[in-house]
Amino acid sequence: MRTIAEFEAAARERLDPAHYDYFAGGAQDEITLRENETAFQRLRLLPRVLRGGDKRDLSLTLLGAPSSMPILVAPTAFHRLAHPDGELATARAAARAGTIMIVSMAATTAIEDIAAAAPDLGLWFQLYLQPDLEFTEAIVRRAENAGVRAFVVTVDSPVLGRRERDDRNAFHDLPPGLAVENLRDIGENRSGGTASHVRDIVMSALNWDHIAWLRSKTKLPVLIKGVLHAEDARLAVHHGVAGIVVSNHGGRQLDTVAATIDVLPEIAAAVGGAVPVLLDGGIRRGTDVVKALALGADAVGVGRPVVWGLAAGGREGVTQVLELLREDFDQALALCGGRRPADLTPDQVRR
Ligand SMILES: Cc1cc2nc3c(=O)[nH]c(=O)nc-3n(C[C@H](O)[C@H](O)[C@H](O)COP(=O)(O)O)c2cc1C
Numbered sequence: 001m002r003t004i005a006e007f008e009a010a011a012r013e014r015l016d017p018a019h020y021d022y023f024a025g026g027a028q029d030e031i032t033l034r035e036n037e038t039a040f041q042r043l044r045l046l047p048r049v050l051r052g053g054d055k056r057d058l059s060l061t062l063l064g065a066p067s068s069m070p071i072l073v074a075p076t077a078f079h080r081l082a083h084p085d086g087e088l089a090t091a092r093a094a095a096r097a098g099t100i101m102i103v104s105m106a107a108t109t110a111i112e113d114i115a116a117a118a119p120d121l122g123l124w125f126q127l128y129l130q131p132d133l134e135f136t137e138a139i140v141r142r143a144e145n146a147g148v149r150a151f152v153v154t155v156d157s158p159v160l161g162r163r164e165r166d167d168r169n170a171f172h173d174l175p176p177g178l179a180v181e182n183l184r185d186i187g188e189n190r191s192g193g194t195a196s197h198v199r200d201i202v203m204s205a206l207n208w209d210h211i212a213w214l215r216s217k218t219k220l221p222v223l224i225k226g227v228l229h230a231e232d233a234r235l236a237v238h239h240g241v242a243g244i245v246v247s248n249h250g251g252r253q254l255d256t257v258a259a260t261i262d263v264l265p266e267i268a269a270a271v272g273g274a275v276p277v278l279l280d281g282g283i284r285r286g287t288d289v290v291k292a293l294a295l296g297a298d299a300v301g302v303g304r305p306v307v308w309g310l311a312a313g314g315r316e317g318v319t320q321v322l323e324l325l326r327e328d329f330d331q332a333l334a335l336c337g338g339r340r341p342a343d344l345t346p347d348q349v350r351r
């Protein structure tokens with residue numbers, strides 16, 4: 001398979017249609033879901049020429065963590081719905097690719113087991129803060145003890161978006177045998193596992209004080225994921241976050257919000273290099289990665305493409321997806337006259 005679209009088609013054939021819809025779907029009319037991709041397609045590149053050199057180097061260091069390429073695994077829930085090996089397969093593939101995996105708090109495999117399966121993997125942990133801060137702290141300690149290197153707090157989900165495909169399919173529960181393992185066995189009445197718990201895990205009270213609270217509870221870097229407004233990016237830097245993920249949750253939260261690539265320039269300007277800026281949403285081609293880096297991202301995350309690889313072929317499928325994106329990016333970088341990710345500049349992108 002040569003493209004992410006082919007992996008998606010293969011995944012669709014293998015998955016229960018309701019599960020495919022859960023992974024593929026977005027909020028309401030899915031305008032933002034589509035816009036994330038079409039916004040990349042609207043942008044035109046201006047390559048530089050006569051800049052060749054011996055070798056390209058795609059590697060970088062993000063908050064002290066090395067990555068072989070500026071393409072990270074974005075946090076997505078429920079990998080064991082996509083393949084029986086679930087997050088273990090994803091983690092092994094990410095480790096083999098030498099990239100960073102951001103594990104979802106709503107993973108169907110415990111963070112300890114993921115870390116043990118891929119000891120060399122750079123693991124970050126995505127958090128939905130809980131109203132019960134003691135419970136949240138217990139999860140933070142679990143993740144730290146498992147060896148995660150950063151926390152990524154998702155801030156675009158005071159409530160869960162309205163996904164009409166899930167309503168239509170009445171997909172509200174994980175099948176028997178699957179559970180949200182990171183929410184098991186801690187806190188009162190939190191046995192984990194069902195979608196009713198899952199919906200409860202987002203917190204509408206989340207505010208900047210919670211970010212300060214989390215920073216006081218861990219020495220690890222704290223990033224926030226789901227920033228679209230430049231003023232929030234400024235506030236994030238002011239509040240001492242270690243990094244910002246420009247994200248609209250893959251079009252799954254508020255429909256008709258802007259495509260991430262369209263707001264990246266203003267956010268990069270607001271941050272002014274103070275902290276790393278990541279972007280996710282709609283990355284399907286090497287040229288998408290080039291455009292995001294040129295417009296100010298230090299790295300990008302991929303959500304659905306990883307799920308399609310997992311569903312299509314387990315660990316090997318995820319490896320193929322990550323390598324496909326790596327090669328595609330490497331070639332696009334070369335054709336733009338770049339040898340390293342940092343060579344790309346905003347003047348190389350036109351609307
Ligand atoms: C099936 C699915 C589950 C997701 N689960 C989470 C999650 O648990 N936590 C989170 O912060 N983001 C979650 N996201 C959002 C992703 O981290 C990411 O923002 C988005 O998928 C990027 O868009 P892309 O799928 O076009 O690459 C999920 C996305 C999908 C598609």
Ligand SMILES: O=C(O)C(=O)c1ccccc1
Pocket residue numbers: 077106198199201249252
């Ligand atoms: O489906 C999602 O996008 C998501 O973020 C989520 C939130 C809570 C539980 C499971 C997934």
